Amino acid sequence: MACDIINLQAVQGDNWSWTATFVDENDDPIDLSVYDDIQMEIRKKPGTAVIADAFLTNNGFSVIGTDSNILSLDECYISTDVQGVYQFDVQFILAGNAETLIRGTVNILPEITQLTL
Numbered sequence: 364m365a366c367d368i369i370n371l372q373a374v375q376g377d378n379w380s381w382t383a384t385f386v387d388e389n390d391d392p393i394d395l396s397v398y399d400d401i402q403m404e405i406r407k408k409p410g411t412a413v414i415a416d417a418f419l420t421n422n423g424f425s426v427i428g429t430d431s432n433i434l435s436l437d438e439c440y441i442s443t444d445v446q447g448v449y450q451f452d453v454q455f456i457l458a459g460n461a462e463t464l465i466r467g468t469v470n471i472l473p474e475i476t477q478l479t480l
Contacts, residue, residue: 369467375474376443392430400456
């Protein structure tokens with residue numbers, strides 16, 4: 364499969380979520396349940412500190428849909444300490460081999476309302 368480039372937005376201090384649907388060139392669903400793990404990291408640039416991450420094995424991601432072809436980032440906390448454009452990729456792990464199927468940027472917007480709980 365080819366690597367898709369997507370550009371997303373998130374807000375500081377929020378629990379961020381999104382979904383992506385996977386189909387092949389014939390629009391047939393791609394079964395994501397075959398993967399051992401799915402991992403994502405967000406960094407300012409390669410080699411810098413990870414500011415957020417998610418894994419299929421720790422409930423950050425889930426595979427949903429009747430055809431198991433929808434990847435859902437259920438919850439990823441975006442710190443209040445970060446702002447600006449960051450890079451991310453999502454790797455799909457099968458039998459110890461990783462394939463990057465999604466990559467792009469996350470524009471982290473400043474939060475306006477700061478809750479005091």
